[in-house]
Amino acid sequence: MKDLVRQKLSIHVDVMDLLNKQIEKEAHSSSAYLAMASWCDHNALSNSADFFYEQSAEEREHMMKIFKYINDNGGTAFSPEVGNVNHDFKSLEEIFETALDQEIAITKSIHNLVGKCRKLNDYTTEYFLQWFIQEQMEEEQTMRRALELFDLMGTDGLGLKLLDERIPQIRDKRPE
Amino acid sequence: MKVLHQSQFFISYQCDKQRSFFIKFPHKTIKLGFCQLLAFRQQVKEIDLEAHFNGENSHGMEMLMLCNRQHFFVFNTVESIDLKEFITGTFAMLELNSLLTASV
Ligand SMILES: [Fe+2]
Ligand SMILES: [Fe+2]
Numbered sequence: 001m002k003d004l005v006r007q008k009l010s011i012h013v014d015v016m017d018l019l020n021k022q023i024e025k026e027a028h029s030s031s032a033y034l035a036m037a038s039w040c041d042h043n044a045l046s047n048s049a050d051f052f053y054e055q056s057a058e059e060r061e062h063m064m065k066i067f068k069y070i071n072d073n074g075g076t077a078f079s080p081e082v083g084n085v086n087h088d089f090k091s092l093e094e095i096f097e098t099a100l101d102q103e104i105a106i107t108k109s110i111h112n113l114v115g116k117c118r119k120l121n122d123y124t125t126e127y128f129l130q131w132f133i134q135e136q137m138e139e140e141q142t143m144r145r146a147l148e149l150f151d152l153m154g155t156d157g158l159g160l161k162l163l164d165e166r167i168p169q170i171r172d173k174r175p176e
Numbered sequence: 177m178k179v180l181h182q183s184q185f186f187i188s189y190q191c192d193k194q195r196s197f198f199i200k201f202p203h204k205t206i207k208l209g210f211c212q213l214l215a216f217r218q219q220v221k222e223i224d225l226e227a228h229f230n231g232e233n234s235h236g237m238e239m240l241m242l243c244n245r246q247h248f249f250v251f252n253t254v255e256s257i258d259l260k261e262f263i264t265g266t267f268a269m270l271e272l273n274s275l276l277t278a279s280v
Contacts, residue, residue: 001178002192003277005270008210013267076214 009074014124016075018113019125023066025109027080029102030059035087036095043155045160047093055099064131069128093150094159100143107136138172145170180269185255185261190270201249212243220263228253 005013029061037052063080089095110132117126145165153163180188182217199216203209208216219240226253227233236253252260 001190001273001277002195003274004190004192004195004210006274006277007195013214013271026278074210076211076218129249 008034010075010126011070011075012117012120013123015117015120015122016110016126017072018036018116019066019070019075019143020078022109022113023063023070024080024082025106026059026063026066027082028085029106030056030063031060032102033099035085036089036099039089039095040092043092045164047164048095051167051171052095052099062135065131069125073124091155092163093147093155096143096150097102098144100136100140100147103136103139103143104154142172144169181262181265183265185224186259186262188262188266188269193265204247206247207241216240216262217267218244220259222230223256223260223278225253228256 011019027070032050032057037049037056040046040049040052068078086098089098110129114126114133115130117123117129149163149166149170153159153166155163177189177191180190180197182188188197189200190196191198191221194207197213198205198208213258216254219242224233228236236256238251238259240251241247242248242249267273
């Protein structure tokens with residue numbers, strides 16, 4: 001019997017399922033960051049708002065990267081449903097803490113995917129995911145740099161305003 | 177045409193010549209390309225069996241449309257349970273076949 005599956009699909013079916021799960025997670029991240037951007041806008045923290053708008057757009061790019069990868073390799077990518085987006089935050093600090101937690105969860109999820117690829121000898125997807133491993137490392141660093149600002153500057157009175165002005169600098173200048 | 181997997185109500189086949197799959201349902205047999213088989217698998221995976229027992233799905237019916245809405249199926253609870261097992265079994269056989277082909 002021919003291996004028809006392999007003729008059509010160059011990634012493992014179980015890996016494809018996990019990639020579709022990852023699409024949902026990136027979509028959720030994108031929406032979560034959008035909610036954070038909105039909160040920042042309402043609280044007159046325009047630099048932080050810009051930062052989260054950009055984060056949101058990046059997460060959508062991540063999602064699309066995976067989406068295309070699945071379809072280009074003969075699989076079927078499913079457009080994700082996004083639920084449970086939190087819009088309530090106590091402070092900007094809480095927002096950045098939530099953002100760091102979210103990035104850590106995504107890192108774990110990517111690592112889990114790589115583990116699955118190794119188990120199933122899906123070297124193609126493992127190679128594809130290398131970019132995401134690097135990306136997650138940088139994302140976590142960015143959020144940590146933001147939280148360091150809170151430790152350094154405090155948020156009393158003018159502090160929060162000054163802190164917001166420093167936000168554009170937390171993103172590292174990495175060559176694309 | 178080779179049988180991939182047989183469950184209580186369904187049988188799946190692979191046809192090398194036509195490079196496609198066939199599924200025999202109780203009242204008809206349909207032909208599927210690989211993408212369609214994947215889409216079918218996804219729909220079956222999304223069936224929430226629990227809803228059949230906790231009253232959410234009070235009629236205990238699942239409706240699936242296959243192959244760009246060419247085919248329409250209604251399954252009851254017993255068939256839905258069997259369908260899940262059937263899809264798992266079919267894909268397990270396909271994976272086994274991949275492993276065998278790769279090792280030759
Ligand atoms: Fe991401
Ligand atoms: Fe991210």
